[in-house]
Amino acid sequence: MNKLSLIGLLSLVIRRDLVLAMRRRADVLTTLIFFVIVVSLFPLGVGPEIDMLRKMAPGVVWVAALLASMLSLGRMFSADYLDGTLEQMMLVPQSLSVLVLAKILAHWMVSGLPLVIMAPVLGLQFDMPAQALWVLIAALLLGTPILSMIGAVGAALTLGLRGGGALVSLLVLPLCIPVLVFGAGAVEAVVSGTNVSSHLSLLGALLVMALVFTPWVTALALRISME
Amino acid sequence: MAINWFKYSSPSTFYGVAGKMVPWFAWSAAILFVAGLYISFFVAPTDVQQSEAYRIMFIHVPASILSMFIYLVMAGYAALGLIFNTRLSSMMASALAPTGALLAFLSLWTGALWGKPMWGAWWVWDARLTSELILLFLYLGFIALHASIDDPRRADRASALLAIIGSVNVPIIYFSVQWWNTLHQGASVKFTGTSMHVAMQQGMYTMMLAVWLYAIAVSLLRVRCIILERECKAQWVSELVEVRR
Amino acid sequence: MLEISNLACSRGDHLLFSDLNFSLSAGDLLQVQGANGSGKTSLLRTLCGFMMPATGEIRWCGQNVRELGDAFYAEMIYLGHLNAIKDELNALENLRISAGLAGCKVDDRQLIAALRRMGLRGRETLPVKVLSQGQRRRVALARLLLSKAPLWILDEPLTALDVGAVGLMQELIGEHLVNNGMVIYTTHQPLEVVGVATRWLALS
Numbered sequence: 001m002n003k004l005s006l007i008g009l010l011s012l013v014i015r016r017d018l019v020l021a022m023r024r025r026a027d028v029l030t031t032l033i034f035f036v037i038v039v040s041l042f043p044l045g046v047g048p049e050i051d052m053l054r055k056m057a058p059g060v061v062w063v064a065a066l067l068a069s070m071l072s073l074g075r076m077f078s079a080d081y082l083d084g085t086l087e088q089m090m091l092v093p094q095s096l097s098v099l100v101l102a103k104i105l106a107h108w109m110v111s112g113l114p115l116v117i118m119a120p121v122l123g124l125q126f127d128m129p130a131q132a133l134w135v136l137i138a139a140l141l142l143g144t145p146i147l148s149m150i151g152a153v154g155a156a157l158t159l160g161l162r163g164g165g166a167l168v169s170l171l172v173l174p175l176c177i178p179v180l181v182f183g184a185g186a187v188e189a190v191v192s193g194t195n196v197s198s199h200l201s202l203l204g205a206l207l208v209m210a211l212v213f214t215p216w217v218t219a220l221a222l223r224i225s226m227e
Numbered sequence: 228m229a230i231n232w233f234k235y236s237s238p239s240t241f242y243g244v245a246g247k248m249v250p251w252f253a254w255s256a257a258i259l260f261v262a263g264l265y266i267s268f269f270v271a272p273t274d275v276q277q278s279e280a281y282r283i284m285f286i287h288v289p290a291s292i293l294s295m296f297i298y299l300v301m302a303g304y305a306a307l308g309l310i311f312n313t314r315l316s317s318m319m320a321s322a323l324a325p326t327g328a329l330l331a332f333l334s335l336w337t338g339a340l341w342g343k344p345m346w347g348a349w350w351v352w353d354a355r356l357t358s359e360l361i362l363l364f365l366y367l368g369f370i371a372l373h374a375s376i377d378d379p380r381r382a383d384r385a386s387a388l389l390a391i392i393g394s395v396n397v398p399i400i401y402f403s404v405q406w407w408n409t410l411h412q413g414a415s416v417k418f419t420g421t422s423m424h425v426a427m428q429q430g431m432y433t434m435m436l437a438v439w440l441y442a443i444a445v446s447l448l449r450v451r452c453i454i455l456e457r458e459c460k461a462q463w464v465s466e467l468v469e470v471r472r
Numbered sequence: 473m474l475e476i477s478n479l480a481c482s483r484g485d486h487l488l489f490s491d492l493n494f495s496l497s498a499g500d501l502l503q504v505q506g507a508n509g510s511g512k513t514s515l516l517r518t519l520c521g522f523m524m525p526a527t528g529e530i531r532w533c534g535q536n537v538r539e540l541g542d543a544f545y546a547e548m549i550y551l552g553h554l555n556a557i558k559d560e561l562n563a564l565e566n567l568r569i570s571a572g573l574a575g576c577k578v579d580d581r582q583l584i585a586a587l588r589r590m591g592l593r594g595r596e597t598l599p600v601k602v603l604s605q606g607q608r609r610r611v612a613l614a615r616l617l618l619s620k621a622p623l624w625i626l627d628e629p630l631t632a633l634d635v636g637a638v639g640l641m642q643e644l645i646g647e648h649l650v651n652n653g654m655v656i657y658t659t660h661q662p663l664e665v666v667g668v669a670t671r672w673l674a675l676s
Binding site for chain 1 (some may be wrong): 498520521522523524543545546548549552553554555556557558559560561565568570572573574575620
Binding site (some may be wrong): 153157158161163164167170171173174175177178181182185188189206217220223224225227 | 275361364365367368371372373375376378380381384385388389392396399400402403406407410
């Protein structure tokens with residue numbers, strides 16, 4: 001039998017998920033708008049003093065990114081689960097982990113990457129200095145894929161459950177705390193003039209770890225949930 | 228003499244064994260509680276810096292340590308259940324979770340009660356308190372996931388995976404919270420003094436042992452209930468004296 | 473080729489069937505029969521490896537399918553209750569993706585030919601959302617035409633199909649069996665394949 005190469009499978013699934021996302025653009029925009037609104041609510045809640053806002057900015061942007069990425073997790077597997085595509089994907093004569101990795105990457109491109117692009121604009125609302133904005137982009141680029149990966153495990157575990165959306169946040173948010181700490185820490189470090197690279201390298205280490213383990217764990221979780 | 232462990236891993240055998248063990252653990256826990264509380268309140272001397280308020284440590288510290296320890300034990304049982312497909316291990320894991328969550332909650336509560344006289348605030352974002360809070364979240368996630376899946380087999384396997392991921396993550400979370408704490412130079416009050424009086428140590432160890440035995444007794448009791456619930460259709464359950472009555 | 477020995481399957485605490493033994497070799501057509509809830513779908517899902525058997529073994533060419541893994545998946549095709557097609561895509565795109573996932577290297581000409589054979593001429597590039605239930609089922613069934621897998625596992629393949637399409641299915645299954653294929657399926661509708669004796673497997 002002819003088998004699909006790993007790269008072929010990866011690109012096929014990513015292209016498919018991107019096409020589907022483009023045909024349902026509203027879903028993508030909802031996440032992004034949610035992110036913008038949450039960030040914009042903070043000054044209304046705590047007052048417009050620019051010094052305080054500047055100090056809060058990294059944390060606010062990161063927490064909002066975390067919440068926004070939770071919002072889109074429900075879509076990662078549930079549509080495919082409901083129409084039976086996931087069953088077919090599990091019968092693909094190729095590693096399920098690679099297929100899952102492709103779905104995670106596609107999910108990140110659709111829901112994580114727009115946040116990274118939008119974040120500097122929101123940073124300006126909080127009067128963040130240019131250097132901090134660059135670090136914010138770098139930290140989000142390293143951190144948001146980890147959120148998608150940890151989120152994938154949660155989404156796979158809660159597949160098809162009632163109230164899956166709230167449950168997945170309950171499972172995933174505590175596990176994302178290290179990303180929040182190092183991500184927001186990196187931006188704060190550049191503002192306070194301390195060493196940025198240690199934060200970013202820790203984030204990078206987390207990214208590598210997540211890249212190695214989460215696709216495999218997600219595949220296992222999917223098998224458990226499909227039974 | 229070699230023991231056939233798999234014999235004890237069948238729910239029907241273990242139900243009886245656990246029933247015999249529960250009173251032993253429960254009574255020794257009760258006796259140690261009385262002894263421990265007596266030492267803590269009447270024998271241990273008043274602390275020079277913290278006066279009487281430090282005595283909450285005798286509950287706080289055992290609760291904190293046990294809540295972390297139980298999470299690891301729970302993850303261990305869950306992993307056994309996932310790998311060897313032994314139902315009893317998964318039942319044990321889900322029996323341990325509520326006790327662990329209770330202890331984590333107790334640790335937070337007593338921490339808050341201790342914090343008020345010590346730091347003048349109910350809650351301080353201290354690294355250890357924050358880690359304990361996250362541990363409570365992990366417990367709640369495990370319980371919530373298990374509760375929201377109807378099929379017991381899937382519930383066992385899914386929450387086992389979550390517990391294993393959690394236990395791998397706990398050191399990373401703990402490290403990140405430490406890092407965050409030193410970065411922000413938050414309150415870094417040491418809970419335990421460097422030199423503890425001998426009576427304080429004795430009180431602490433006695434209480435720790437008491438909480439440990441209590442946790443074992445309660446989870447054995449709970450696992451018996453879970454076995455009955457899951458096996459309610461099995462022949463041996465309907466033959467039990469307590470069920471027939 | 474496909475051998476099932478002492479298979480038992482349970483859903484939750486409920487034992488669906490036990491001590492199931494049968495084998496399937498090239499050219500065999502096996503219909504699984506049984507009342508609702510007797511475990512027909514569970515049996516097929518167990519064969520696909522979605523569910524773990526409570527006891528027993530499933531062997532493909534003498535090897536346990538759990539050990540074979542991907543090598544087994546490359547030789548089988550499964551069609552479930554759900555069509556596994558996306559409303560947002562058109563019939564051609566759907567078929568291209570599912571054929572791609574299964575590892576079949578086909579070009580658009582073959583895809584269109586398959587859709588036309590399934591009676592979807594002129595509807596190849598319509599979004600699936602506007603198709604009827606029966607037409608969607610036909611899109612799903614078109615995968616069978618492209619696959620070279622010898623083992624077909626079909627769960628209620630005739631649902632929502634009209635008389636013409638049922639005849640077409642009988643034809644397709646007949647061709648597959650002549651090419652040394654194997655088919656195991658469930659159905660509540662009569663399905664007669666010319667020149668082949670259907671074997672029955674009753675689940676109680």
